[in-house]
Amino acid sequence: MADSVLLPRRGPWRSTWLRARKARSQLILSRRPRRRLRTLxxxxxxxxxxxxxxxQAAGVDWSEGACQVSQPAAERRPKAAVPSPIPSPVPSPVPSPTSAEDTATCCQANVSFPPVRQLGPGRALLLLPVEQCFTFSGIxxxxxxxxxxxxxGFTISQGQPAQEVYSVYTQSFLTIHAVHYSMPEKSRKAIKREARTLLRSxxxxxxxxxxxxxxxPLxxxxxxxxxxxxxxxxxxxxPGLxxxxxxxxxxxxxxxxxxxLRSVGxxxxxxxxxxxxxxxxxSALEELVSVSCEEVDGCPVILVCGPQDVGKSTFNRFLMNHLLSSISCVDYLECDLGQTEFTPPGCVSLLNITEPVLGPPFMHQRKPQKMVYYGKTSCRSSYENYIEIIKYVFSSYKKESPxxxxxxxxxSEQGLLLLIDLIRLLSPSHVVQLSSPKRSCMPSLTPDYVDGxxxxxxKSKSKVRNRGFELAEFADMFEFADEEKESPVVFTGYKLMSIQSEFIFRKTSRNRASFNKILRDLTVLGYLSxxxxxxxxPLSPLHGLTPYQVPFNAVALRITHADVAPTHILYAVNASWVGLCKILDDVKGYTNGPILLAQTPICDCLGFGICRGVDMEKRLYHIxxxxxxxxLRTVNCLLVGAISIPQRILKNQRGLEGTIPYVTADYNINLPGASGKIGARETETYEGRRYPKVKQFYQKAN
Known part of the structure; x- marks a missing residue:
């Protein structure tokens, strides 16, 4: 037959199974030869x-008998001449790695597992051919x-310091990806000599x-x-984390x-x-990085929006890491109150990021340049205050980096209208809109849609000439071309980038609230670490740390999330998560306390703490x-919001014995100022009495 396969003649000394192995791929070892290795x-x-x-050099898992880089046996056999060429089922067969170029070509294939070697306790060596990926869980x-x-998204080259990588269960697992790097024209022997020299230390x-x-090579x-x-x-x-x-x-x-890998963790x-x-x-990432590296049109302002759980935070981290591979720093404005990235929840903050972000938010808590404590995970009850806080924080942006x-x-509904206000207020140069068929749809935020x-x-573009602003501050952001003609406002245009998200969703409509609560608790734990x-x-339990003693007349108090009677203020402050803030008003001069504020101020927040107790005899807060x-010397205001202390801190600290302070089942959660079902306050401390069950928590307070 014309298309028959002709097998070469073999000598009589060739065994049957050896001829069969020669006819197969050179990189595949069948089960039959492995069972007869002793007869070789x-x-x-x-x-x-x-x-x-x-x-193994090509990264092939030969033990599973699977290989994607070898040439099919039928193509390696000599074929008879045929009248017309027939396309091969494999477009570009890859030969066995016998040279430097062949080995590099074989490494580019998607093979099953890269070579790993244990170097000792807690150390392992991983060899990744070019374009090879290694996905893992752990730290x-x-x-x-x-x-x-x-x-x-962050590129790690040889000679750079080690990076701490956290591939945890709460997020998508991370991948180490070998990228193509420039290699000088050297022989394979010279390249190996160079690599051996670098590995010597x-x-x-x-x-x-x-x-x-x-x-x-590569x-x-x-x-x-x-x-x-x-x-x-x-x-x-x-327990349980x-x-x-x-x-x-x-x-x-x-x-x-x-x-x-297990020895590494x-x-x-x-x-x-x-x-x-x-x-x-x-494509959007590549374009944003290209625009950020150019210095022609100034620093870009990139606003990322989309429904819940479509990967906004993941996209932001990847974009930050990608930018930090090319530039020295990136600014980040956090407007999400519920799932914050670098601070505890309930904050609007501005940060300057200079180090890569290779983990979840609770592993990279950082000190912001400017931060305001809003006190709640949602702004549904006070939109105007939320807008004012964003304006206050955004005013510190120096426009020196993206x-x-x-x-x-x-x-949806008022949330969409609030997003339109933010786009007009912050004037971004690029708007990245993420969407997913699994999440609620939102309209495409084109410049024409936002203007109308x-x-x-x-107000929209057609109603600006009436100047029907509900906030006077927004009038300053509009510039009229001709005041006499009252021409419409010319908004600064932006480029819309629509991204279809296909991330793995661990949240559903049923577990979203509990999942978000766990993430917020982990962020608070990360901050307290x-x-x-x-x-x-060794670790020091929180109940064993020496607190700061703050006099009543040194700081002012304000409950941000509810109206609390003055007689109940100290009940709400005790065992609460408090924001340590700095207001412009001078609180000195008051001989007695506590000093109560009538309104929630928009002021700088320098950090957070736990009010571990209130001493009514000495009139002190223990924080x-x-x-x-x-x-702390500049702190003169304590803000208490709806962010509660994680339940684990109150119930599962090491060294606690007997009755746990501040935890009880007999508690009315409907009291004004109550932050939730856990973290109930006990009233014995306000009467100046210290019962044995409270002494453990106050053992180093005095």
Whole structure:
């Protein structure tokens, strides 16, 4: 037949199974030869070992008998001449890796698992061929010894310091991606010599030899190390939170790769569980990075909006990391009160980010440039105050670096009108709108749509000439071309980028409230972890820390989320989460206290703390806080909002014995100023009496 396959003649000394193995792919070892390895002669074993090493160098999991980089056996056999060419089922067959170019080509394929080697307790070496991905769960310290990798949008090159990476259960798992790097025109031997020299200060001789056996051009060598921080130790000290950082495998695997990763504290995950961006998101990221690196039109202002749980925060982190790979710093304006990124919940803040963000919000709490404590996770009850706070914080933006603005996920009804007000107020150059078929739809926020819609406090383009503003401050943001003609307002245009999101959603309509509550509690725990000493010192329970003593007449009080009678103010303050603020008014001169404010001020918030107790005899507040003493000297106002202390802090601290203070089932949650069903206040302290069950919490107060 014309298209028949002609097999070459073999000598009589060739065994049957050896001829069958030769006809198969050079990188596949079937089960039959593996069962008959003991019958091989030493030369056959040597040949087989050499081919297995070639397979491992290409990153092939030969133990599973699966390979995607080998050429089909039918294509390697000589074919008879045919009248017309027939297209091959494989467009570009890849030969076995026998040269530097062939090895680099094989590395580009999507193979099953990269080579991993355990270097010792808590250390492992990972070899990633170019375009290879490694998705994992857990926490570790990542160092690129040779080549270049990308983690969550941030590029880590050789010679850069190690990065702490947190791939946790509450977010999409992170992926270490080997990217293409520029390689000088050198021979393969010279490249290996250069890589061996760089590895000399990190690995011993045996580990360097293993690396060179599996090394190929354009391959990246990554060092993974076990990571323990005071924040991690503090969070996992509470029952039920250790699963966030590392989930145990249901089945124990006795292989070298699993054991090496387990010693580091991570576990390999399927690629589909990792972070996946759509093509529209990648195109938008590329364009935003390109615009931010240009200095022609000034610094871009990027506003990210969309419904709940479509990946706004994930997109912001990836964009920040991508920008930090090219520029030195990025500004970030947080307008989402419920799920804040760098501060505890209930805040509007402006930050200057200079380090990559490689984890969830509760692992990178930072000090903002400007922050105002709103006191609630939603602005539904006071839109005007929310707008005023954003204006106050946004006024500190110096326009020296790109600005990313995060908005709320409430984009229906009045939430949409409020978003239109923010777009007019902040005048972004780019609006990134994320949407998903699984979430509620919102209209496309084109410039024409925003110009033609009335917001809560601003009018549309056609109604501006009437100057029907409900807030006088908004009139300053409009510039008329001709006052006499009363021509319509010419708004500063922006570019709309629509992104279709396909993130993995762990939240549903049923568990969204509880899921968000857990995330907020973790953020508060992450903030309080700053009270702990650095590793390896042991943890200090919060009830054992020495609090600050603040006189009644040194600070003013205000309950932001409810109207509380003056006789109940101290009930609401005790065992509460308080914002440490600085107001312009001078509170000195009052001999007695407490000093109560009639209205909630818009003022700078320097940090947060826990009012651990109130001493009515000495007229003192006992407050524990990680805010440094130099900042505490300027604090003259305490704001108490609806953000409550996590239940775990009150019930699950180490060292507590007997009755837990401030926790009771006999409590009326409908009292004005009550922040929730947990964290109930006990009244014995206000009468100047200290019962034994309260002494434990106050053992170092005096």
């Amino acid at each position: 002669r030493w030369c056959g074993r040597r040949r087989l070992r050499r081919r297995l090493l070639q397979a 570790c310290r990542v160092t690129c010894l040779y080549g270049q990798v990308q983690v969550f 990190h690995l011993n001789l045996e580990d360097r030899r293993w690396s060179m056996k599996h090394f190929s 391959c990246s060598i990554v060092l993974l190390e076990h990571l323990k921080t005071s924040t991690v130790n503090f969070i996992i000290s509470y 250790s699963y966030i950082f590392m989930q145990e495998s249901p089945t124990f695997q006795n292989n070298s790769e699993y054991l090496a 991570i576990r390999k995950e399927k690629r589909k569980k990792g972070l996946n961006f759509t093509q529209s998101a990648l 600005l990313i603005i995060n908005t709320m996920g409430w984009v 819609m009335d917001g809560l406090y601003t 700053q009270l702990q000493p650095p590793v390896p010192k 524990i806080t990680p805010v440094p003493p130099e900042d």
